[in-house]
Amino acid sequence: MLVKDIMSKNLITVKESDTLQHAAELMQQYDIGILPVVCDGKLCGVITDRDIVTRGVCKSKDVCDIPVSNCMSKSTVCANPDQQVEEAAKTMAAQQVRRVPVTENGCLCGILSIGDISKNSFDTEVAKAMCEISKP
Numbered sequence: 001m002l003v004k005d006i007m008s009k010n011l012i013t014v015k016e017s018d019t020l021q022h023a024a025e026l027m028q029q030y031d032i033g034i035l036p037v038v039c040d041g042k043l044c045g046v047i048t049d050r051d052i053v054t055r056g057v058c059k060s061k062d063v064c065d066i067p068v069s070n071c072m073s074k075s076t077v078c079a080n081p082d083q084q085v086e087e088a089a090k091t092m093a094a095q096q097v098r099r100v101p102v103t104e105n106g107c108l109c110g111i112l113s114i115g116d117i118s119k120n121s122f123d124t125e126v127a128k129a130m131c132e133i134s135k136p
Contacts, residue, residue: 007110042107
């Protein structure tokens, strides 16, 4: 099975100049924990709910004025849409991430989560990799 067969394609994104408050509002509205940060159509990072709390709220009392660029992760693990799900799951496990952007030629085309994988895979290797993601 390929990543493109199970990835989420309905994407909500933010820009580097958007505020943490705006990002948090989108996360709440769409019940998601990660937002790709897109610049000129290309993925330039991600911001997670954890990033907002640990890099934003903990360091400042007012997230209304803090831009996403101050708290986002710039170097992110990505998957390719034509990659085997098993390979992507192993990468996610090695990096201990629950969600990865899916890019093609630097352009965002989806998000792959452990939820997507668990709903669509019965492979024991994938299950083992998913268990590794959650290890402390």
